[in-house]
Amino acid sequence: MSTPNFFSTQNSVQAAADVREAAMKNPGFGSVFSSNMASARYTAADGWHDGKIVPYAPLTIPPSALVFHYAQEIFEGLKVYSREDGGISLFRPDANARRFVKSAERLAMAPLPEEVFLESVEKLALIDKDWIPKERGSSLYLRPVMFASQSVLGVKPSTEYSYYVLACPVGNYFKDGDSGISLWVSENYSRAGIGGTGEAKCGGNYAASLAAQAEAQRQGCDQVVFLDSREKTWVEELGGMNIFFVFKDGSIQTPPLGGTILPGVTRDSVLKLAAKLGIEAREELYSIEQWEADAKSGKLVEAFACGTAAVITSIRHVKRANSEFTIGSGKAGDTTLKLKNALLDIQSGKAEDPFGWVKRLA
Ligand SMILES: Cc1ncc(COP(=O)(O)O)c(C=O)c1O
Structure with missing residues (x-):
């Protein structure tokens, strides 16, 4: 104690x-x-x-x-x-x-x-x-x-x-979490702006995200994904989860923390776990246009959302105002599952914890 x-x-x-x-x-x-x-x-x-x-x-x-x-x-x-x-x-x-x-x-x-x-x-x-x-x-x-x-x-x-x-x-955050979630790209609403409270976990950020989440649901999607507020170009995060992209070459990428994104504990854990598992991981900006192009060309094969509540949840489909695209086969991919299982195994004590993350209470 x-x-x-x-x-x-x-x-x-x-x-x-x-x-x-x-x-x-x-x-x-x-x-x-x-x-x-x-x-x-x-x-x-x-x-x-x-x-x-x-x-x-x-x-x-x-x-x-x-x-x-x-x-x-x-x-x-x-x-x-x-x-x-x-x-x-x-x-x-x-x-x-x-x-x-x-x-x-x-x-x-x-x-x-x-x-x-x-x-x-x-x-x-x-x-x-x-x-x-x-x-x-x-x-x-x-x-x-x-x-x-x-x-x-x-x-x-x-x-x-x-x-x-x-x-x-x-139990599971999403009722049918294993089959992946669909995202609506919010172009009308922003979650956070530069100099604002995006990187703080304050209720106001969530209140500001609710109209966008309601729009996502009206569009038949599970969750909203936000773009940066200035250029409406760069993918930032979901209403309550960070986001990762998985490429055909086996590497993974997540948007950098620039003050507008919540620094997720799971996001940080995935980056460290990836390094341990020999998966190349980058923190780099990724535009919505590039995401759509890469998903359509097959350069991007998986994407997943992560957070304490949702753990690691694959993203199967993305809908925008004038287009939509499916990611990979539309099912959770190998890299997503590998990272999810590695994380759950450490959390449940099934696997060694080489990072000193687990705090045993009893
Ligand atoms: C906006 C937002 N982003 C990301 C996350 C993921 O953070 P963590 O992994 O610390 O739960 C959360 C969840 O708390 C969140 O609310």
């Missing part, structure tokens, strides 16, 4: 086994919550304090809280895995803790010390370990969230913040 003292656990509860088992039967994604949550508060006078693990329950927040007006809010997403040997582990929680600090700084919020973040996720995972599903591809998704709780109107940074961590048992 990182800091065994910040979060008290004496008020935590345990659900009856039959209640828990019924809730976990078909959890889907993000609608079933475990027995407890972590919570902590910040005030300018006292700093971070009042850390505790308490029963999951509604909050009482005044409508005047700054978050409701000016959207000072950030969050994270990471998973607790059941290991093949019966233990449990987290995957690169330190990377989420660091990103949470960076997001807080961008939103002018009080950063939560990394060791407090780590203790909150570790303690909640251990207390609610019975909520971790065992099937491969399933996990306990942890959602740390922090928001401005000061009761006052006026555009300025809050002097008070609330922090919570929720836990949801989850």
Whole structure:
């Protein structure tokens, strides 16, 4: 444990086994919550304090809280895995803790010390370990969230913040994840601009993506893919996932992080895993025109989206305002599956972890 003292656990509860088992039967994604949550508060006078693990329950927040007006809010997403040997582990929680600090700084919020973040996720995972599903591809998704709780109107940074961590048992993010997803290329909407908040994990970015996602669904596509906001040329990322392209020569490519893309933990892991597996990986701009031309000529053979929630999900079809194209055979390709399995094997403890990514809790 990182800091065994910040979060008290004496008020935590345990659900009856039959209640828990019924809730976990078909959890889907993000609608079933475990027995407890972590919570902590910040005030300018006292700093971070009042850390505790308490029963999951509604909050009482005044409508005047700054978050409701000016959207000072950030969050994270990471998973607790059941290991093949019966233990449990987290995957690169330190990377989420660091990103949470960076997001807080961008939103002018009080950063939560990394060791407090780590203790909150570790303690909640251990207390609610019975909520971790065992099937491969399933996990306990942890959602740390922090928001401005000061009761006052006026555009300025809050002097008070609330922090919570929720836990949801989850299966596949996409109902039919193995058959690949279709993307709609958004030309009307941008997700992020230069100097904006694209690289922070703040709720506002997601609110801004919803109209584009609704457009994607009207077009019969699963997800939206965003282009850069200035030239509407360069592929950036999906609403909640990074993107990779796989070429016939076996190499892979992903757009570089330039401030408008979320620096995904999975993206970084794929780049490092590729190097280990002898797959050439580049961080380079890729235009939507080139993507379409390469998919049609056969130079590009696979593409996949990646993120904590969706793991690695192949992209089978891309639709634009005036054209569309299928990628490879329209099925998950060899490189996508190789990377996905290598990642899942490390996360579940089936394979060695040469990177020191896995944080074993039990
Ligand atoms: C916009 C966006 N991009 C990329 C990702 C992937 O990030 P990670 O791999 O850290 O989950 C996410 C998921 O959190 C996201 O919301």
